[in-house]
Amino acid sequence: MAEDDQLILLEWYPSVFAARVRIALAEKGLKYESRPEDLINKSPLLLKMNPVHKQIPVLIHKGRPICGSMVTVQYIDEVWSHKSPLLPSDPLQRAHAKFWADYVDKKIFGIGSSKKELIECFKILEEELGDKPYFGGESFGYVDLSLIPCYSSFYTYETLGKLIMAEECPKIVDWAHRCLQKESVSKSLCQVLADSVDKKIFGIGASKKELIECFKILEEELGDKPYLGGESFGYVDLSLIPCYSSFYTYETLGKLSMAEECPKIVDWANRCLQKESVSKSLCDQSTFYELSWR
Incomplete structure (x- = not known):
């Protein structure tokens, strides 16, 4: 690709919205430079290219930015229309596709949905x-x-949510598995929440009950100490504190209050956050929820 036609994608890998753009680029067989963003300390380039929302993903083509995941997908489809069309050519069918993509944005990604609402949408x-x-x-x-x-x-x-997607929404699960057979999809999606949060950070596929039980055990270990290691921040504190970024997600999806269920853990987390080494290293809760989950 000529230098003046270079594609640069400002992204954060766990973002479902960045995944959309990665899939579209892969469908078109386009090479691009991925530039991961620190969403806490956003780069001057991101702030310059998306001064209104200051969010990823941003695709830079010929030095000009395209912002918004589905706006970017449509741009990619129109500019490289010769391969793997994503939108139908018929105006009525295009309108129909855009309607359902808008539905997905508003109902699947755009709400802090309850289990019932989520299943109804699916x-x-x-x-x-x-x-x-x-x-x-x-x-x-x-x-x-x-x-x-x-x-x-x-x-x-x-x-x-204590549900089984294959039982609640079997057609959606079959459709998803069909999509995953496409290399453009399987190589573009991120399993951060399933693999890193639930399995690697907590070591269990935790239900709400199990999650609270684990935190209760940790509260017993903490006791009246300021830190799990005693008087000073240490190894165990460091291993656990990244989960603070997920507290809002637990509360939203699990319909619980961390401060009520695990007050000692919340106090401990707030104590850890007074350390600059911690506060400057963690992803804030709302950003984690918005970009990793919704």
Whole structure:
């Protein structure tokens, strides 16, 4: 690719919205430079290229920014229209696809949904899918691309919502597995929440009850000490404190109050956050929830 046609993607890998753009670029067979962003200390380039929202993803093409995940997907589809079309050419079908992509944004990613609301939304999408292999018909398209990043959250839905996606929404699960057979999808999605948060950080596929039980055990170990290591911040504190970024997610999805369920852990976390080494290293709770989950 010529230097003046270079593509640069400002992104954060766990973001479902960045995943949309990665999939679109892969579908078109386009090479690009990925530049990971620190969402706490945003780069001057990100602030320059997206001064309004200051958010990722931002695709830079010929030195000009394109912001917003589905706006970017549409741009990619229009500029490189010769390969793997994502939107139908028929105006009515294009409008139909955009309607459902908007539905996905507002109902799947755009709400702090309860289990009931989430399942209802997926049921409506199953009706739209019908017996088609993809939402667009016989080929992977715009609506499929808008929704498939939420696959990374299926394990989280099941763990915190105490549900089985394959039982509640079998057509959506079959559709997701079909999408995952595409290399452009499987190599673009992130399993951060399922693998890193639930398994690596906590070591369990924790239900709400199990999660609270684990924190209660840690509260017993903490006792009246300021830190788990005693009088000073140490190894165990360091191993646990990154989960503070997930507290808002636990509360939102698990319908619980960490301060009520685990007051000592919350006090301990606030004590740790007084350390600059901690406060400057963690992802804030709302950012974690917005970009990693929704």
